[in-house]
Amino acid sequence: MPLALFILVGCELLGEIIRTTCHLPVPGPVVGMFLLAGALGLRTRLTGTRTPPAPLKPAAETLIANMGLLFVPAGVGLIAQFGLIRQQWLPISVALLGSTxxxxxxxxxxxxxxxxxNPPPSISPTAATAQGQAPTPVVPRPDQRPAA
Structure with a gap:
């Protein structure tokens, strides 16, 4: 778990360094998230495994399980700025609706x-058998075939 948190915080820090160096208008943690996603995608291409690295999975599950706590600061910020939100409710509402x-x-x-x-298979073999149909063979895509 400490290794996973080090990886996550390291990606966030690297994203912040890149944002500051390149003067990007995007928050550093977002840049770090893209770096982590790129690294995981590169790992998938190189190794062929789609499962997350062993240290990251428990840390990610813990963060997701406690995600509600991460919204508390945002809620406090909304309450603290309620007067401003009351004055600017129309532009905020239009921006929220438009962005949605x-x-x-x-x-x-x-x-x-x-x-x-990349169309999905029309019906799975087990579902076809359950419906009384002959199962159609599922041919894996070239990137999903096992290496010989």
């Missing part, structure tokens, strides 16, 4: 293009 609609639209387009490029 934009996020849903972009997510839908990305999923549409990803599913068009």
């Amino acid at each position: 609609i934009l996020s849903l639209g972009v997510t839908g387009l990305v999923m549409h293009h990803l599913l068009r490029r």
Whole structure:
């Protein structure tokens, strides 16, 4: 667990260093998150394993289990700035609604293009057998085939 926390904090620190050095308009922890995702993606390509590294899994599960506590500072900030929020409720509401609609639209387009490029199998062999149909063979994609 300490190694995993060191990796997570190290990625956050590296992201903050990159943000400061390159004058990026993105928070350092977000840059660090992309660095960690890139490192995990590179690890998947090199080793072929899609499971997370052993030290990261318990740390991630612990953080996810206690995620509610991580929202307490944001809630306190909202209460502390309630007067400003009351004055600026319309622009805040428009921004929230607009960003939500934009996020849903972009997510839908990305999923549409990803599913068009990589369609899922129509029905699983066990579900086909349960429905009285002959199971169709599932052929793994080239990147999922075991190495010879």
